[in-house]
Amino acid sequence: MIDWKNQIDSNVAVLLKRAADCQIELGTSDLVINQKNVALKKSELSKRWMTLKKNKKEITEEIKSEIKTETSIEISKYRSLTGHNKAICECQKCSLGATRTKFVYGAGNPKAEVMFVGEAPGRDEDLSGEPFIGRAGQLLDKILAAIDFSRDKQVYIANILKCRPPNNRDPQPNEMATCMPYLREQIRLIKPKIICALGRIAAQALLDTQIPLGKLRGSWHEFENTPLIVTYHPAALLRFQKYKKDCWEDIQKLKAKYDILKQE
Ligand code: SF4
Numbered sequence: 372m373i374d375w376k377n378q379i380d381s382n383v384a385v386l387l388k389r390a391a392d393c394q395i396e397l398g399t400s401d402l403v404i405n406q407k408n409v410a411l412k413k414s415e416l417s418k419r420w421m422t423l424k425k426n427k428k429e430i431t432e433e434i435k436s437e438i439k440t441e442t443s444i445e446i447s448k449y450r451s452l453t454g455h456n457k458a459i460c461e462c463q464k465c466s467l468g469a470t471r472t473k474f475v476y477g478a479g480n481p482k483a484e485v486m487f488v489g490e491a492p493g494r495d496e497d498l499s500g501e502p503f504i505g506r507a508g509q510l511l512d513k514i515l516a517a518i519d520f521s522r523d524k525q526v527y528i529a530n531i532l533k534c535r536p537p538n539n540r541d542p543q544p545n546e547m548a549t550c551m552p553y554l555r556e557q558i559r560l561i562k563p564k565i566i567c568a569l570g571r572i573a574a575q576a577l578l579d580t581q582i583p584l585g586k587l588r589g590s591w592h593e594f595e596n597t598p599l600i601v602t603y604h605p606a607a608l609l610r611f612q613k614y615k616k617d618c619w620e621d622i623q624k625l626k627a628k629y630d631i632l633k634q635e
Pocket residue numbers: 462463464465466467468469532533534546549550
């Protein structure tokens with residue numbers, strides 16, 4: 372009797388076994404190894420791979436949302452902006468704590484419907500402890516007045532950082548990451564209907580993106596389910612007059628949305 376086991380090359384034997392397994396899995400009754408069955412197996416494997424990838428994404432999103440919930444539980448122990456301010460105003464979590472003159476928490480109506488967020492205090496703000504009070508702040512007040520808004524009624528103003536970076540340099544990623552939970556808590560307490568990010572740095576930090584400001588402008592985004600619009604920082608408007616027209620368009624868009632949300 373011929374010993375077929377020893378006659379078949381071991382590689383061929385492995386391939387034949389795999390092909391047979393494939394056919395059994397596919398449920399074909401006859402053992403037919405042909406191109407059609409191989410293609411069927413490939414498409415089935417590809418479908419399985421897509422399902423695995425989708426499940427992996429869903430699981431990752433689930434974990435992310437759990438982390439977010441846990442974080443918000445951890446920082447949501449404040450009942451008012453005053454209590455929160457009091458608890459964090461001595462913060463030294465990053466190096467800016469050592470160089471600031473005053474901690475700049477934020478200002479405006481604690482129940483404001485619109486929240487403006489800039490990047491960090493400047494020289495005037497660092498000296499006074501109030502956000503947006505220099506020339507840029509005065510321009511912001513004029514913009515607000517043009518849509519019948521004022522700081523103490525419809526608006527609350529804050530920054531990503533609560534302390535001034537030396538010489539008004541750009542905030543560093545580690546400083547923003549350390550300070551961001553404070554802004555999140557402010558937003559949670561105020562519950563604005565709309566957020567307006569003033570300038571590239573604030574917009575990119577709030578939206579967790581590197582997309583340039585020019586591309587973020589002109590459409591609505593969301594920050595934790597709150598509609599968010601992006602426009603130029605008033606300091607940029609002081610330097611570049613050409614941005615004023617675009618900024619005015621953004622602000623009118625904001626006002627139109629505000630009017631709609633007020634009616635709901
Ligand atoms: S910038 Fe923010 S994290 Fe850094 S010391 Fe000031 S409050 Fe604390």
